[in-house]
Amino acid sequence: MNDELSEKTLIVIIGPTASGKTAAAIQLAHHYKTDILSADSRQFYQEMSIGTAKPSKQELAAAKHFFINNLSITENYTAWDYEVQALELLNKLFDKHNYVILAGGSGLFIKAVCEGFDEFPDMRPGLKEKLNLEFEEKGIADLQQRLKIADPVYYEQVDLNNPQRLIRAIEVFESTGKPFSSFRKLNVNKRPFRVVKLGLNLPREKLYQQINYRVDEMVKNGLIEEVKSLLAYRHLNALNTVGYSELFNYFDEQIDLDRAIELIKQNTRRFAKRQITWFGRDKEIIWMRPDNKDLIAEMVSAIK
Template structure:
């Protein structure tokens, strides 16, 4: 029987971690995390990592594998994940990959497109523009030149927005153009499972999880990360808003409301990203028995 990578994808707070663990237990295998923020040891509460108990139940890879000071790209993850998969497939017929970071999931499943490097000076100019004009100005630029990628990307992540802009300014072609190239060949089968539920219920789960994170000490975690606040992983939802609070931009109540609002928007964009792949089969996160049955049928 061929080796199979089962990818569990979907929006934040929908329950991917729990489903991934149940599937790993069912198939007697391991989990690879494709959540790009869970790589970092210093980012715990705001990234909703698996608990120590969950990590004990099923071996996980790429959790706490980096320091916040480390540079790490989707290309790095593609390389490292393929090495781990080769080792894991020597022992397991099935491996579970779990994550909501679409670019990192794509890196493993289809390979990264051969994106051109920036022309000299372009990145520096865009970084200065971001510093002077703010993220919203950069978002508006991206929406005008590449509405396709704008509808999919996490527009609250300045690194992703600036990268798309520099590709356009260096080539004259939108970032989305380069994401339509031929996929890499893998020596294992890939089954993609998307998790979905009623949108209002998901939003309620998001709001409740943000409240739980605050009660668990997210603000204190953010304070410990102040020296690293300009590192790309921290320019993201849940951290950026609390840095703004510490700067006096928002009240704490307003910052928490912004986290909830931006997380809901991010979830909507995650749905957009994952739904463009028509090979993904969608389930409710409570349907684990049906998911296992579906996987078994596809592997016959």
């Protein structure tokens, strides 16, 4: 980076799903004439579009986005990978811009860019393979219960439908005797740019209405067909997520379609609640209402 490092600012737009982050990020990108990095861990995948609420073609054309459609569901990708790639990209973007935007709802990936991770000690050999086998035999509920006992803090933050995240946390606990969460908040790695975190949220009832409406729109726009096209890949980690898992159960004839759609809404609302809990612990976030007609002016004022 150049000598103006102290002037470089990463604007982080944070919030639960369906809170209006994409629209706000695009408007802010226009204001600062800059680019957007996505911090949504499911929008990385090319094959998953409708169920991940990716920005539309028009939205992607309205501002330059990175980390959308950059991976295949067959690729393994971690928050550590994202940290390395995002920091390399920011290094280049800050040569052209004083402001860059990071927008998304994946708390772990936002933490990766803003703070980084402490180094984990070596894991017990063979433990990950053992945990994966136990997951295949006993299912995700067993992992969830084990994590709840081992690390109640992380249990409240993690995507409970993501078995690999659960396995990773249990692996750390069983290898070290210390909860995964204790390794994730020791030291903040100093970044060569200023970070301003802007949070978007609505009153719960209104947010839940937005979520329900969004799910209905996804169904209208072809979500069922998208999930059907991915049935052969359902074992992959990327597809262990809300909006896909429920419809896989529908295709297995375990539940009917109406129930699957209702479960998507319910599980998305629960996911939003966990996001709010995660972000609520970060005292650096400046919270705003996305339905404020002067939102962009409010954001710009907070960034100065």
